[in-house]
Amino acid sequence: MSGVWAGVRERVLALRAAPNRRAVFGAYFQEYGHRFELRPVLTEEQIGAVEWRRGVAFPAEYRGFLLEVGAGGAGPDYGLFPVEPVEDAAPYAYGTNASPPPFRPERTAEWEEHQSAEPQRSAYGDTAGEAERFREDHAAWDARDDELLEGLTDGALYVSEQGCAYYTLLALTGPERGTMWHDARAAAEGVVPVEFVGGTARVTFAQWYVHWLTNAERRAWEQAGA
Known part of the structure; x- marks a missing residue:
């Protein structure tokens, strides 16, 4: 060796x-x-x-x-x-x-922006037509949310489990290839880089x-x- x-x-x-x-x-x-x-x-x-x-x-x-x-x-x-x-x-x-x-970690920011744009029932009128429009808009938003959430780990390999539905990823493709990432979607935090205490550089x-x-x-x- x-x-x-x-x-x-x-x-x-x-x-x-x-x-x-x-x-x-x-x-x-x-x-x-x-x-x-x-x-x-x-x-x-x-x-x-x-x-x-x-x-x-x-x-x-x-x-x-x-x-x-x-x-x-x-x-x-x-x-x-x-x-x-x-x-x-x-x-x-x-x-x-x-x-x-x-692998594109910037998708996390895109997903967070989408989260903030979730349709709210209070923004729609009280008519049956408005209720139906809200349901349609929210269904479309929800489908896009699932798509964005699923895409956060594209181009990465699951290498270990941290427990409680948290995982560690290795980027296989893209500019971040070879670096380590936390899959923190269970806490609605998306995918974030592994960092050592006091460190600023990416961790391989x-x-x-x-x-x-x-x-x-x-x-x-x-x-x-x-």
Whole structure:
């Protein structure tokens, strides 16, 4: 191994023996805990088949993680979602599958603007015709709201679950490719960038994962009760 992922798999697996491992959030939570286990790594061919099936090339850091650390398992929050090998994609060729649309975080502002324009019954008259017009306008607004809300995560990959319907995304396409985002639609906040305390720059997949690992090691290797 080389680069950012050198030794990372071994560091993660070593946490299974750490004295305070259960204090790390998400590691031991009923059936959802990742218990510091990692799935086997994937081969270049397996990753290529998955990319072909999904119509996108993974960002380099995420691709390196799949090759050198594991195809899911231990990680931030409740761990990383697994990437299953594609059994029936060979032979395959790049460019033959449809590519996903670009990831556009500015859609959140568009969705918020749409939210503020929700038709209100009080703005319509009291006649039956006005009531019907309100219903039609609101139905059209509601359909557009669903469309905008669904499109917020276009071009992104769900990589982990934070709990309570919050998720973490990796941008696969567009200018933000390779950066990490919170899917906070459950709190009506749309999609917002992952940020470290005091930081201003975008966070990449490797930065996000290694930041978690460093903090998990600090917590797990503390003596219980310290």
